[in-house]
Amino acid sequence: xxxxxxxxxxxxxxxxxERLGVIEHEIGHALGLWHEQSRPDAGEYIEVExxxxxxxxxxxxxxxxxxxxxxxxxxxEKLTYKFFKGTNEINTLGIPYDYGSVMHYGSTAFSADGMxxxxxxxxxxxxxxxxxxxxxxxxxxxxxxxxxxxxxxCGAVLTLKDEWRTISSPNYEEDGYIxxxxxxxxxxxxxxxxxxxxxxxxxSFLCATTCVDYVELKLSKDQRNTGPRFCCYHKPEKxxxxxxxxxxxxxRSQIGQDIGFKLQARATMKMVELKKQIIKTxxxxxxxxxxxxxxSSWGQWSECSRxxxxxxxxxxxxxxxxxxxx
Ligand SMILES: [Zn+2]
Numbered sequence: 521x522x523x524x525x526x527x528x529x530x531x532x533x534x535x536x537x538e539r540l541g542v543i544e545h546e547i548g549h550a551l552g553l554w555h556e557q558s559r560p561d562a563g564e565y566i567e568v569e570x571x572x573x574x575x576x577x578x579x580x581x582x583x584x585x586x587x588x589x590x591x592x593x594x595x596x597e598k599l600t601y602k603f604f605k606g607t608n609e610i611n612t613l614g615i616p617y618d619y620g621s622v623m624h625y626g627s628t629a630f631s632a633d634g635m636x637x638x639x640x641x642x643x644x645x646x647x648x649x650x651x652x653x654x655x656x657x658x659x660x661x662x663x664x665x666x667x668x669x670x671x672x673x674c675g676a677v678l679t680l681k682d683e684w685r686t687i688s689s690p691n692y693e694e695d696g697y698i699x700x701x702x703x704x705x706x707x708x709x710x711x712x713x714x715x716x717x718x719x720x721x722x723x724s725f726l727c728a729t730t731c732v733d734y735v736e737l738k739l740s741k742d743q744r745n746t747g748p749r750f751c752c753y754h755k756p757e758k759x760x761x762x763x764x765x766x767x768x769x770x771x772r773s774q775i776g777q778d779i780g781f782k783l784q785a786r787a788t789m790k791m792v793e794l795k796k797q798i799i800k801t802x803x804x805x806x807x808x809x810x811x812x813x814x815x816s817s818w819g820q821w822s823e824c825s826r827x828x829x830x831x832x833x834x835x836x837x838x839x840x841x842x843x844x845x846x
Contacts, residue, residue: 541653544660545622551664554610556617556624557639558584565617566650567640577630581638584609613666618659619646626651674703674771680715680787689735689771689780696724696779697733697771705769709787715739715762716788717769719781723755726776733776735783738768750781753833761790814841 531546557566560583568581618624619641627637627647641647674690687705689697709715717737726733731751738747741764750756765787771780816839824832 539653541622541655544656545653548623548656548660548664552667553623553660553663554584555580556619556621557581558610559612559617560584560610561612561617565619565642565646567642569636569638569640572631572633572636573638574630574632580625580630613663615659615663615666618657619643619649620652620657622653622656622660624650624652674701675705677706678708678785680707680709680785682786684784684786686720686782686784687769688782689773692780692782696777697773698777699773699775701771701773703771707767707769707785709762709765711765713765713787713789714791715765715767715785716759716790717762717767717783717785718759719755719783721782722779723750723781724753724779725751725773725781726778727752733773733778734771735781736768736770736772738770739763743768755781761788809841811842813845815839815845816841 529550531543531550533543533546537543556562557568558580562583570578570581573581625639627639627650628635629638629651631638637647639650641650676687678685678687690701690703691697707715717739725731725735728751731749734749734751736747736749737760738745739760739762740747743766747768747770767785769783773780819837821834821836824834
């Protein structure tokens with residue numbers, strides 16, 4: 521980790537550098553990121569033209585070691601790496617080299633004459649890609665997430681076949697989710713197949729008339745549109761079938777802490793039920809009788825919303841048989 525000394529840390533942004541990508545680059549250092557071209561595997565992607573670099577900046581172009589050192593094997597195009605017990609300067613966290621990283625220098629960075637290239641990309645198509653300062657790249661964001669938010673441990677891209685695969689919200693088996701979490705899963709079935717989803721076991725999110733903490737299923741072919749969101753104890757009882765071969769599952773918690781969800785999914789040839797139906801909760805209005813505050817006897821208790829041992833909700837109903845009841 522570079523630049524991270526613990527505690528509060530200032531970031532200096534020079535005049536004329538107040539651009540999002542430049543600020544992200546500097547904050548990147550404060551969070552521990554090295555320059556992309558300092559990665560131990562940089563030699564596979566770039567060549568440093570040392571002769572053109574302003575002398576005091578050569579260290580910015582130095583490749584740093586992790587516990588690996590490059591080892592060139594004769595006849596092999598690619599460099600391979602050998603285990604080396606040494607300084608632990610860079611950990612790439614398994615993220616690949618990214619020419620589009622906001623941490624990458626541009627072609628003529630710190631060039632002595634301002635024109636000569638100090639960095640050459642091994643794939644010449646990337647020569648004018650390096651050095652962008654528009655915004656963080658996908659992998660810039662992912663490496664920070666991996667370094668600091670790994671404990672969220674949620675979300676994935678899953679390729680489904682005939683066997684059921686299960687996914688659940690964070691900490692489902694233990695204390696459940698906490699506020700302000702978000703995870704997304706992309707479920708993919710082979711083309712021309714669809715995806716079947718079934719909710720399992722306990723299901724509980726903060727209860728609200730519009731879900732605030734929820735699980736959303738994008739079941740339609742149009743993955744841009746909002747899918748149905750489920751919260752409270754409103755667990756879909758029947759299995760759900762997607763319209764296309766892809767489903768996005770989004771878990772979101774804003775303010776609550778609760779159990780969350782667990783579901784299983786698999787690829788299927790079953791068809792979507794196209795029939796649309798409106799579920800009405802009908803309360804039969806009884807014919808009222810004269811008098812005040814006359815209530816019917818209580819109806820049957822509903823089933824508990826949670827299985828045995830859990831703290832759930834049971835309800836029963838009685839009817840006001842007069843015009844009004846208090
Ligand atoms: Zn820098």
